[in-house]
Amino acid sequence: MIRPVFSLWATLFRVVSAAKVISLIGNDWTLSNHNGSISVPAHLPSQAHLDLYANGVIDDPYHNLNEFGLRWVAYSNWTYTSAPITGLSRDASSTWLRFDGLDTFATISFCGEYVASTNNQFRQWYYDVTDIMSSCEEPDRIIALDFGSAPLIANQISNEAGQETWPSGVQQLFIRKEQSDFGWDWGPAFAPAGPWQPAYVVQLGHGDVHVRNSDLDIYRRGQLNGLPPDQSQPWVVNASLDYFGALPEGATMRYVLKDTNNKTVCSGPLGNVNTTKSTVTGMATIEDDKVELWWPSQLGLQTLYWITVELHTPTKSMLTSVRKRVGFRTIVLNQTPLSEDQLAMGIAPGNNWHFEVNGHEFYAKGSNIIPPDAFWTRVTRYRIDQLFDSVIDGNQNMLRVWASGAYSPDFMFDLADEKGILLWSEFEFGDALYPVNQDFLDNVREEAEYQVRRCNHHPSLALWAGGNELESLELLLLNESAPEEFPKFKAQYEKLFIDTLAPAVFRNTRSISYTPSSTSNGYTNLNVSSPHPITQRFYDVKPGHYYSDTDFYNYDPVPNPWA
Structure with missing residues (x-):
């Protein structure tokens, strides 16, 4: 039984x-x-x-x-x-x-x-x-x-x-x-x-609530997705709890932040508490000198903290609490146009395409990771631990979690947090164009909201991408083989990857960048509050200008002495 x-x-x-x-x-x-x-x-x-x-x-x-x-x-x-x-x-x-x-x-x-x-x-x-x-x-x-x-x-x-x-x-x-x-x-x-x-x-008893999922977003004050934040600003902790049950009117929220030795760093109420029938949200500000930064492997220490978010009745009785391990860092995929200073340094014109952690541009070294097993239920923490040790031994600091598999489980993020491995995470779409009927889009929206909120507290989360090889492969092939059909299918692509997935990210986090496709020429306009938040460049490129990331498979690690 x-x-x-x-x-x-x-x-x-x-x-x-x-x-x-x-x-x-x-x-x-x-x-x-x-x-x-x-x-x-x-x-x-x-x-x-x-x-x-x-x-x-x-x-x-x-x-x-x-x-x-x-x-x-x-x-x-x-x-x-x-x-x-x-x-x-x-x-x-x-x-x-x-x-x-x-x-x-x-x-x-x-x-x-x-x-x-x-x-x-x-x-x-x-x-x-x-x-x-x-x-x-x-x-x-x-x-x-x-x-x-x-x-x-x-x-x-x-x-x-x-x-x-x-x-x-x-x-x-x-x-x-x-x-x-x-x-x-x-x-x-x-x-x-x-x-x-x-x-x-x-x-549930009368007055009980149950938290089924939660979202902890940690970012610099004023930070927006995809744009380098002001590193002098304090930290904002935005805590959002998804619950079922009967939450009393006037419920309050508090937080306690402790280091890994269980020493209290700071605590206090969460302000701006907003409640719906299934979600309660509040935020707090933490001064920069209260915490140490989390860094990727080889760039610094992987400093982690425990944060407990408490939900109280108006009479200060605790209803429930959620405890998560977090880190304080900013991570941005910078795709902004090159500045005049950069051009004066002799950098080829176009747009940036690099990651910045805690305000520092760094070289992302890594691999693609596919599902470790055809049956995810037999993938263990031990197997991922061994794999991640090999990643560190190979001097890597980032893994691209390949689309068309499954979203990373919590224990995989936990290990990445500990070892300093950034996870470039993709929504599960790859090498194809997808339906855009309303039922499909509504289903995908719920999926994306749940996954973004579930994963967001992990400092190892580096990026959300719409999918794998969409813009630079599927759309490109279509444009070449059936150009008369390209406008229709481009509009369908935008409906899913820009009008549906991007807002699902931007509604739930300010700390993580989003790109519609892992191989992309980037954007010409970014407005995270717009219903159509990203205007993609697609294939409107200038000769001699550089905009994007891409795949490259012709590396030769051993030069040929006879060439």
């Missing part, structure tokens, strides 16, 4: 609350197919291939040509069923289900009743099941997660009226699932399904 626990995370993000939180992580699950011919013990988090392999139903997916022999797994529907959940109370004010990741098309039921359906691997899902709980006996308190076949559903969606994108025939573009699950030039196609992230049942 699934029993209650009262802590959410063993990672470096902790929530303290009076709410009862029952973790669904563990082995109290069963995996079955829809005709009942397969039923085996299962785990959460997991994916169907892994539980089938653990129970001897299939061979190692990596072995021989099993990528092809196991296609039937991807084309089947699978159900994860929990054991009865004990410890729940009918006297609770409300009962919620919370899923931090379902891969991908899941139908959720509780106590035998339908709850909801999901369609995005990268979103957090949460549902009020109070009415269902009110008439559900303990033996029936079972969660069932029915997962549909992602390849079949993607094909079905691609054939719906009004779906249009380029190139045609690549069905994974129509769904929000790890794109490399369908195969890439470096990896196999398994298209797995399952509850790939933790899940919880949350019960």
